[in-house]
Amino acid sequence: MNEKYICLIDAYSSGAKLARYLDENHDVRILHIQSSVQILPIYKASFERALFESNFIFTGDFSELDRWLKAYPITEVIAGAESGVMLADEVAAHLRLQGNPVKSSEQRRNKYLMGEALRRAGLPHAHQLKMNARNDLDEQIAMIKKWPVVVKPLNSAGSDGVSICHNGTELKTKAALLFGQVNKLGSVNDELLVQERLFGQQYIVNTISERGRHFITEVWKDDRIEVEGAGLIYDKELNMDIDDASLKDINHYTFQVLDALEITHGPSHVELMCTEEGPRLIEVSARLQGGISHKAVSTAIGESHISITALLLGSRPKLHKYLTTRSRTAELMAVSLISKSDGVIVSSHIEDTVCKLDSFYEFVSCPTIGDTLHKTIDLFTCPGVLYLLHQDSSVLQRDYQKIREWERQGKLFTTA
Structure with a gap:
């Protein structure tokens, strides 16, 4: 063989x-x-x-x-x-x-070019502007007609450098900080994307593509929290039934986006906002979603973005079989921990709190004694991520609220 x-x-x-x-x-x-x-x-x-x-x-x-x-x-x-x-x-x-x-x-790496590809394809998209460090900032800011806006590096990830700006003064200050900085993916920020802030419910759509044919693997209802002086931080992601009728427009729009970006092969990770006017793209990554748990996702819905990509690479017949026979057995939520301040962990109470919740399944990442916590302003300052899994969605919601209550009370970690 x-x-x-x-x-x-x-x-x-x-x-x-x-x-x-x-x-x-x-x-x-x-x-x-x-x-x-x-x-x-x-x-x-x-x-x-x-x-x-x-x-x-x-x-x-x-x-x-x-x-x-x-x-x-x-x-x-x-x-x-x-x-x-x-x-x-x-x-x-x-x-x-x-x-x-x-x-x-x-155009699959540069966030400005993504938006331009959608515009050329005639798809609904967020209004955007590309700012250049070599040109006058005031002149560029004067071109913006609608506030607030979101500013971000053209080609980074994980909410790196993302901020919400409500006026020209805030944008000028943030742009001055970002220009010339080396971002988390090793590129110098000589250009920035300024995008209208989209309002509505955010979603994550993970897909797999084979010879130009697209399949939805997961849809997550993605809730985030605005942090003053920064952007939106990760809060929780609730796994959705991909066959839910309410997701029909989102799924269709996702396929149109993948076609516009000429994604024909492999996994993609799509972030979009469902606004009053319909779905609007935030950004696409032509790769797996980061920071996911195969074990938790596959327990709930049979396979994960990881295992489905492995089937594409190693066993196409099994991939096709799963895509036509998949089933859902449990409700699933990913919860991102949030730190309100900086400090070094001197004691951890995770085992006596989170790990004893009825729906607790596993941690993808969790800080331990001696680790430094930073105030959460993006993915890279998120202390940890865990999964809740249960047959009853109300149990997930109850346990999620308990985690946030413990955070407010300082009961998860003692820091110095």
Whole structure:
């Protein structure tokens, strides 16, 4: 039997979980391409070198990479993290494998170009403006006719640098802070996206695409909290029944967005707002959702974004079977912990509080004694994420409220 070689580009965060899942559940050989000499700090701890038969460190020399690629009969190429999206397109095209087209790669990484792609496709989209550090800030701000707005780096992730600005003074101050700064994905912010603030209910839609055909894998009702002087921080995500009639317009719009961005292969993570005028895109990532638990999601709905991507790469017949026979067995909620202040943890009370809730399932991440807490202003300052799972959705809501009450009372951690 021919061995199947799968190549992951930047298998960090959920990409690392995908690599481990493939290693444990599929008869495949796994290769890895590291898209930069140094792994970005936000990803470094998640990388598991031992999972890969070979790891190629890309220095920008494609001829070197080509020689390495020729040593293996690679059948699939996929990005494991945001930093690997564009190189994954190039490698797939070079090997003449299924992938997303190179000519439109940049619009799948650059948030301004995403909006422009929707405009060209005639799809509803948020009003936006691209600010440039080289041009006069006052002149650019004067072009904005509607407030508030959201300002963010063009190509970062995890709410990095995202702020809500209510007037020109706030925007000028925030832009001055962001311009020239190296963002979490290692790029210098020489341009910024200014987008109208969308109001309504936010949703996450995770998908898988095969030869241009799209499938919804998960929909999450995504609640966030506005933080003064920053943006919106993660609060809770409630897993929805994808066949719910109320999601019909959202699902249809998602497919239109994927087509406009020329996403034809692999996983995508879509964030959108359901406004009074209908769905509007916030942003798309042509990769797995970060920070997810395969175990919790698959327990509730049969498979996760991770395992479905693994089926695409390693067992297409099983993928098609699942997509036509899937079933839901429990209600599921992801809860992000929120810290109101800075401090070092001197004692943790998580075991005696959260872990004893009726619906508690597991932590994806949780700080321990000696760790430093920071006031939560984005994903990177979120102390931890946990999953609640139960047959009764009211139990999830009750336990979620209890967690927030304990946070307010300082009962989860003692800090100094």
